Amino acid sequence: MLSCGNCGLSVTAEKKVKHQKNGNVHEYIYYRCTKKRKDFRCLEPAITQNKLANQLASLLADYAMPTAWASKLETMLAKDEQKASEASKDFIANAEARIASLQSKLQRLLDGYLDQDIDQQTYRAKQAKLMSEKKSLEEKVSKLTLASNSWIEPMRNWISFASSISKIAISCEPVAMKQALLQIEGLNLFLSNKKARLKPRAFSYSPQKNHWSALRAALFSAAARPSEKLKSPILVPREGFEPPT
Numbered sequence: 001m002l003s004c005g006n007c008g009l010s011v012t013a014e015k016k017v018k019h020q021k022n023g024n025v026h027e028y029i030y031y032r033c034t035k036k037r038k039d040f041r042c043l044e045p046a047i048t049q050n051k052l053a054n055q056l057a058s059l060l061a062d063y064a065m066p067t068a069w070a071s072k073l074e075t076m077l078a079k080d081e082q083k084a085s086e087a088s089k090d091f092i093a094n095a096e097a098r099i100a101s102l103q104s105k106l107q108r109l110l111d112g113y114l115d116q117d118i119d120q121q122t123y124r125a126k127q128a129k130l131m132s133e134k135k136s137l138e139e140k141v142s143k144l145t146l147a148s149n150s151w152i153e154p155m156r157n158w159i160s161f162a163s164s165i166s167k168i169a170i171s172c173e174p175v176a177m178k179q180a181l182l183q184i185e186g187l188n189l190f191l192s193n194k195k196a197r198l199k200p201r202a203f204s205y206s207p208q209k210n211h212w213s214a215l216r217a218a219l220f221s222a223a224a225r226p227s228e229k230l231k232s233p234i235l236v237p238r239e240g241f242e243p244p245t
């Protein structure tokens with residue numbers, strides 16, 4: 001899960017047993033560089049599991065969404081969900097009425113053709129036109145049915161996960177912390193001078209930064225202005241000429 005900041009190889013765990021003269025036995029787990037590079041003598045020092053776990057917990061805490069923010073976001077999400085489903089409901093109802101009317105036109109057209117009121121060429125041309133409009137409407141309806149709520153569940157899961165991070169950090173439980181860091185940063189961690197650090201993200205031109213970086217930045221700026229604690233910049237952008245960050 002970690003790479004060595006000094007030589008770039010993986011960091012591995014090692015168990016050490018200490019026998020004291022009084023008969024007590026102590027077990028320690030260290031994390032250290034594998035030091036397998038032949039062309040480089042890596043001097044990165046080892047770190048104990050406890051120290052590493054505490055550092056990971058503090059890295060995680062930078063992404064812990066406060067419950068007040070989470071409940072505010074959940075309320076906003078529920079409103080958006082309702083709006084989206086109302087908007088798509090109207091569109092779908094109109095489209096379905098239009099599809100039914102196209103279907104009955106097609107039927108009348110077929111009847112006219114069978115009664116030999118219209119010739120084959122006219123029948124085929126009109127049928128193709130009606131069919132194509134019907135098909136495109138049907139496609140729109142099925143896309144909208146799928147898409148209108150497709151972002152709601154992932155967003156809801158994200159809020160719930162982000163607000164559970166502080167509990168994970170407090171528990172200091174290695175497996176839970178590893179899984180959380182994997183979801184947040186893809187385990188882009190390295191060990192340097194006995195400190196677990198995050199690899200800087202690749203530079204991006206996109207103004208839509210990763211949602212985790214946005215949350216982290218929001219937490220930092222909220223901490224810098226405690227009086228505005230509940231006005232998270234991820235909820236409400238600040239006014240001004242600059243684009244919201």
Ligand SMILES: [Zn+2]
Pocket residue numbers: 004005006007008009033034035042043044
């Ligand atoms: Zn190394």
